[in-house]
Amino acid sequence: MNTVAEPVLYLTRIRHARKEPVRHEFEYRGYSWYFDVEHPPRLPLPLRPLAYFRARDHLHGPGADLRARLDDLLAQHDVDCVGGRITTLMNARMLGYVFDPLTLFWCHDDRDRLRCVIAEVHNTYGDRHSYVLFPDDLGRVTADKRLYVSPFNAVDGHYVLRVPEPDDALAIRIVLLRDHTAPFTASVSGHRVPVTARTVLRAQLRTPFSPWLIAARIRRHGLALWARGLPISPRPSVAHSPRRTAL
Numbered sequence: 001m002n003t004v005a006e007p008v009l010y011l012t013r014i015r016h017a018r019k020e021p022v023r024h025e026f027e028y029r030g031y032s033w034y035f036d037v038e039h040p041p042r043l044p045l046p047l048r049p050l051a052y053f054r055a056r057d058h059l060h061g062p063g064a065d066l067r068a069r070l071d072d073l074l075a076q077h078d079v080d081c082v083g084g085r086i087t088t089l090m091n092a093r094m095l096g097y098v099f100d101p102l103t104l105f106w107c108h109d110d111r112d113r114l115r116c117v118i119a120e121v122h123n124t125y126g127d128r129h130s131y132v133l134f135p136d137d138l139g140r141v142t143a144d145k146r147l148y149v150s151p152f153n154a155v156d157g158h159y160v161l162r163v164p165e166p167d168d169a170l171a172i173r174i175v176l177l178r179d180h181t182a183p184f185t186a187s188v189s190g191h192r193v194p195v196t197a198r199t200v201l202r203a204q205l206r207t208p209f210s211p212w213l214i215a216a217r218i219r220r221h222g223l224a225l226w227a228r229g230l231p232i233s234p235r236p237s238v239a240h241s242p243r244r245t246a247l
Helices: 045-050 066-076 197-206 210-227
Strands: 008-018 024-036 086-090 102-108 114-122 128-133 140-144 158-162 169-178 181-194
Touching: 008 197, 024 181, 024 197, 024 210, 045 197, 066 086, 066 102, 066 114, 066 128, 102 169, 128 140, 181 197
Parallel strands: none
Antiparallel strands: 008 024, 008 181, 024 086, 086 102, 102 114, 114 128, 140 158, 158 169, 169 181
């Protein structure tokens, strides 16, 4: 029988490193929620505006709840997770707004074996794309880049990801490879804390107004790169955008 994953928080450090054509690195603190998608955290009423979750913030599909949307996507890829648990690492909606650059879903079968990982990427233009991944036992996998994420990186190359399901520690790493070089690397590391009123407030103080802050940081660093003369790659037209695809 599958056990339900108790909701927890991960207090994180996010690192981005761009090596070429200009070097640009930064690191900042954050936090993420980890839980079973069928048992999302539900905070006491006074704290609820600070963290809540809606299915429409993730994936595409007709499902009214997140599990239904995930099952629809898995069926499109002939992955059977009926009766199994699906856990996720994501950012919460706060005061009516959410921005989650990377959401991860670990999909297990009815014997609690990991069948695949879904990595959903959001950009600041409102596009989203879901990568259905089949990592090895160490959580390593590669995937062709499909979504226009940054105006300074074209939609080419491929990602090398390490996405093990977190336990006491969180360790996610993504490397963009292009022409045998690695122009961009991102990582998220962190440690787990229980969900209590105290830890939720601690996370808010650690990274206040997190969704707005994340989006603002992305734009600020984009302006800094533009000011340094980094060339801009045109965004694909809506007609050719992978916004509504999932591969």
